[in-house]
Amino acid sequence: MxxxxxxxxxxxxxxxxxxxxxxxxxxxxxxxxxxxxxxxxxxxxxxxxxxxxxxxxxxxxxxxxxxxxxxxxxxxxxxxxxxxxxxxxxxxxxxxxxxxxxxxxxxxxxxxxDFTLLVLGAVAVLFYAVGELLTHAEPNWFVGIRTPWTLSNETVWDRTHELGSRLFKLTAVVSLIGLFFGEYAVYFLVVPALLTAVITAAYSYYCYRQLEGGPGSSSDAGV
Known part of the structure; x- marks a missing residue:
């Protein structure tokens, strides 16, 4: 195909x-x-x-x-x-x-x-698809985790997307589990999704500093 x-x-x-x-x-x-x-x-x-x-x-x-x-x-x-x-x-x-x-x-x-549960279930599946896409994504301007640091260094891009793929898939699984918790189900999607966004952005910055040098980097420490 x-x-x-x-x-x-x-x-x-x-x-x-x-x-x-x-x-x-x-x-x-x-x-x-x-x-x-x-x-x-x-x-x-x-x-x-x-x-x-x-x-x-x-x-x-x-x-x-x-x-x-x-x-x-x-x-x-x-x-x-x-x-x-x-x-x-x-x-x-x-x-x-x-x-x-x-x-x-x-x-x-x-x-x-319950229409909300339908939406949450569908979003969970879509999040898993995002995680699968991130596994394969190469540097570009539209698709993937695009931070100043991933766009500036291909190694940072690769490492961040490897982590992001796992986190998006984990978010999908947690969201599906949340469907069994009624009115609290939405939190099983929103909280992991927000954490995924924050963690991947922070991780891309951390990787960049480690690779490019700067305060707290391995090169700064003489490693």
Whole structure:
């Protein structure tokens, strides 16, 4: 399967989202619930026409944008080295948007379930896909953990992405475990995600200082 086939698969999820809107439209109310709080309680609505079109249109636009990234990145040749992993992430993202859209439609059709748990589960899977992508990512301007230090040193990039990949996958697993803790489930996603962001940024700085020299670096200590 080449890049065209993988992107076509991502586009297929966009088409399916649009088809789901068409099929569900006759049985939906004039206003759709489209937002929930952390407790899973509906707290926002949208007109039927906008609600049916919003996610398919947004996901379609984002898939197109993601497909263009390798072409416009000045380091596009680096993206080419991990293009299969990148394409599969685009597919995972399109699938994620499709699941959210079908969830919204199902809820408004009267099916009873905790929408927040659906979102958290879908985000957990997406986070795992991010972790897998980071395993393969080479230096570029759009994809990966882009701090001043990872973009300045390829060794820092590699080490930070190795750590980041593990942390994103761990966050995904913790988030899935959190689904069994009801109203506290959101914290099993938010807290690890924030820690992952802080740890990877701090680690990239630490690695850079160790490699490039500076206060507290190994070269500064004469090692």
């Amino acid at each position: 080449n890049t065209s086939h993988r992107l076509a698969l991502a586009g297929g999820f966009v088409v399916l989202a649009g088809l789901a809107s068409v099929l569900a439209a006759p049985d939906l109310p004039d206003r759709l619930v489209t937002h929930w709080n952390a407790a899973g309680e509906p707290n926002g609505t949208m007109s039927k026409s906008l609600g049916l079109a919003f996610v398919p249109a947004l996901s379609g636009a984002l898939v197109v944008l993601l497909a263009l990234v390798p072409r416009i990145d000045p380091l596009g040749e680096n993206v080419a080295t991990f293009r299969p992993a990148y394409d599969w992430f685009v597919v995972a993202f399109a699938g994620f948007m499709f699941v959210l859209h079908v969830g919204i439609l199902a809820f408004n059709l009267g099916y009873a379930f």
